[in-house]
Amino acid sequence: MIIDAHGHYVSAPPPLQAYRGWQLMNQARPTKGKLDLSDGQLEESMQGSIQRLEERGTDRLLLSPQAAAMGHHIGSELISRYWTQTNNEVIHRICERFPERYIGVAQLPQSPGVSPKNCIDELERTVTEFGFVGCNINPDPTAGAGFTPSMADEWWYPLYEKMVELDVPGMVHATSTLDPALHLVGAHYVNVDTAAAVELLYSRLFDEFPTLKIIIPHGGGAVPFQWGRFQAINHHPAITPGEPERFEETVKKLYFDAAVYDRDAMEMLIRKVGVDRVLFASELMGTAGSTDPDTGKAFDDTKQYVDQLTWLSDEERQKLFEQNARQVFPRLSQYLGEPTPA
Numbered sequence: 001m002i003i004d005a006h007g008h009y010v011s012a013p014p015p016l017q018a019y020r021g022w023q024l025m026n027q028a029r030p031t032k033g034k035l036d037l038s039d040g041q042l043e044e045s046m047q048g049s050i051q052r053l054e055e056r057g058t059d060r061l062l063l064s065p066q067a068a069a070m071g072h073h074i075g076s077e078l079i080s081r082y083w084t085q086t087n088n089e090v091i092h093r094i095c096e097r098f099p100e101r102y103i104g105v106a107q108l109p110q111s112p113g114v115s116p117k118n119c120i121d122e123l124e125r126t127v128t129e130f131g132f133v134g135c136n137i138n139p140d141p142t143a144g145a146g147f148t149p150s151m152a153d154e155w156w157y158p159l160y161e162k163m164v165e166l167d168v169p170g171m172v173h174a175t176s177t178l179d180p181a182l183h184l185v186g187a188h189y190v191n192v193d194t195a196a197a198v199e200l201l202y203s204r205l206f207d208e209f210p211t212l213k214i215i216i217p218h219g220g221g222a223v224p225f226q227w228g229r230f231q232a233i234n235h236h237p238a239i240t241p242g243e244p245e246r247f248e249e250t251v252k253k254l255y256f257d258a259a260v261y262d263r264d265a266m267e268m269l270i271r272k273v274g275v276d277r278v279l280f281a282s283e284l285m286g287t288a289g290s291t292d293p294d295t296g297k298a299f300d301d302t303k304q305y306v307d308q309l310t311w312l313s314d315e316e317r318q319k320l321f322e323q324n325a326r327q328v329f330p331r332l333s334q335y336l337g338e339p340t341p342a
């Protein structure tokens with residue numbers, strides 16, 4: 001079985017954008033309103049994604065709303081809440097229509113300066129009523145226009161407590177940025193991933209929440225490549241007092257997804273963080289849907305890079321493609337049968 005742990009609904013037809021436009025025109029009087037999106041439009045919008053899943057042999061895709069469109073910084077907390085609810089409801093409809101393809105992951109109604117406590121209701125609704133198995137967490141709802149506490153700060157604890165209670169993991173996921181000097185998917189996303197990983201790894205968070213599960217997407221940003229830098233921090237007495245810990249151990253606090261788009265990056269990720277910490281992923285349909293001129297295949301057909309790592313055992317492949325996702329997303333068990341033997 002192949003579980004892709006990271007995908008977004010990026011092919012929404014015009015009614016979803018029309019809804020957003022209507023919502024933003026009426027910011028002074030926020031109401032949830034109604035999304036006028038038919039089942040036929042919804043089904044048609046998924047055909048490209050389904051075709052890719054079939055071509056690549058992917059059994060299940062964990063699907064969440066379009067990340068760049070989360071727009072937590074736009075409008076009030078209520079605007080963010082209604083927009084989030086509407087998008088999660090669309091994901092739920094897709095998962096109900098195509099239960100053999102998609103399993104839902106929630107957007108959260110984050111808003112600048114608003115305690116993540118405000119996300120608890122929507123997380124609970126999507127998990128208990130919709131059957132979602134995880135959530136995306138944006139480390140900076142201000143989109144660069146302000147400051148948000150570190151993801152290791154107690155400010156976030158109410159959300160983490162609910163995640164632990166519901167037994168759902170969170171994937172760190174930025175949305176758009178207001179900074180004109182940051183390319184959205186070329187720089188901003190991977191910057192945010194790296195920064196969040198560092199904040200979380202050099203913190204007491206997992207001492208206080210030993211069962212909390214956080215996934216850093218896009219191969220952990222710069223984590224595998226800057227390995228020696230982080231190792232040096234661990235062994236620098238002025239920065240990290242006390243008995244030094246090897247970074248190989250530090251990094252095991254987190255999980256990483258395999259949405260990296262060349263063989264060498266895939267190999268470095270798995271060798272550095274260890275096969276037990278990596279979840280197969282492509283971020284379908286997203287940044288890397290274009291075709292590699294050297295291979296004729298899509299960059300985000302990430303299974304090809306795993307296949308090229310001939311040193312991986314069958315057991316290790318089974319962990320990457322299935323077992324690790326089952327462990328990190330325990331609620332997947334309600335949808336999947338018995339684990340595939342290696």
Ligand SMILES: [Zn+2]
Nearest residue numbers: 008067173283
């Ligand atoms: Zn993503």
